[in-house]
Amino acid sequence: xxxxxxxxxxAGDPLFLVDDxxxxxxxxxxxxxxxxxxAAVEEARASLRDAATQYALVRGVAxxxxxxxxxxxxxxxxxxxxxxxxxxxxxxxxxxxxxxDAAATGLDRLTVRAPVEATVLQVNIHPGEYAAAGELTTPLxxxxxxxxxxxxxxxxxxDAWRFTPGTRAVAYIRGNRDMRATMRFVRxxxxxxxxxxxxxxxxxxVDTRVLQVLFDLDPAALPVYVGQQMDVFVETVxxxxxxxxxxxxxxxxxxxxxxDDRSSPAGLGAGLFAHYRPRATDVQAQGxxx
Numbered sequence: 001x002x003x004x005x006x007x008x009x010x011a012g013d014p015l016f017l018v019d020d021x022x023x024x025x026x027x028x029x030x031x032x033x034x035x036x037x038x039a040a041v042e043e044a045r046a047s048l049r050d051a052a053t054q055y056a057l058v059r060g061v062a063x064x065x066x067x068x069x070x071x072x073x074x075x076x077x078x079x080x081x082x083x084x085x086x087x088x089x090x091x092x093x094x095x096x097x098x099x100x101d102a103a104a105t106g107l108d109r110l111t112v113r114a115p116v117e118a119t120v121l122q123v124n125i126h127p128g129e130y131a132a133a134g135e136l137t138t139p140l141x142x143x144x145x146x147x148x149x150x151x152x153x154x155x156x157x158x159d160a161w162r163f164t165p166g167t168r169a170v171a172y173i174r175g176n177r178d179m180r181a182t183m184r185f186v187r188x189x190x191x192x193x194x195x196x197x198x199x200x201x202x203x204x205x206v207d208t209r210v211l212q213v214l215f216d217l218d219p220a221a222l223p224v225y226v227g228q229q230m231d232v233f234v235e236t237v238x239x240x241x242x243x244x245x246x247x248x249x250x251x252x253x254x255x256x257x258x259x260d261d262r263s264s265p266a267g268l269g270a271g272l273f274a275h276y277r278p279r280a281t282d283v284q285a286q287g288x289x290x
Contacts (some may be wrong), residue, residue, distance in 0.1 A: 008113040023107040030103040034096040044089040048082035097130035118143035174233040181221035186214040
């Protein structure tokens, strides 16, 4: 392990290393193969020089009585053969070099590196443990950029029609309603999904679907942490709701009746109360299985 929880890393920094003994041995074998191939090239060059010299001795002889035509043809063919062997040896060098580079790449991939500049949020792997490959329920290591927090707010599908993109939202710290901060609208994820974040209240509905809305929260505005649950008030257009509908919505864990009892914050009109959890931009680091 090269990092611990809370460390700040830059793109390309090593995070952890998977057992690389086999890969290092493979790289050593491929490096030796490359050295053998390069030596074979030098040997082929020497053979070509010798064949070219032998052919040059008889190539310019005008008196055919001094050397037979068969001898001339043999020396000519020997030079051509030496050229072909040199080209074959050079191709073998390229093949050996490619094998060495592939082994080096395989070795480098066993060092898991940070894809972006981020902060280490979780470390779920320790020296000596098996590092499973593929998509995992619990990532081996979690990174996130906490310089800005993205707030994923889940609005109950029954109240989704009341939400207007770009409206104002205010976040409150649970346990201290005096600590609040205004958030900036980022985007709406238009695909309505099943509710997964739960607050644990006795009146909470768990069989509903929610519209996910992202807001931007400045970490300096409130002393919050990634994953902390808070209350959110989202302003709606005045008089947009029918008389039978109360000004309430949910983000994991608030029942409509529970939200209805709250009044709008000062300076805001009618709106939706909800829960949210501040989130950093997550990056799950997973290595090859070793």
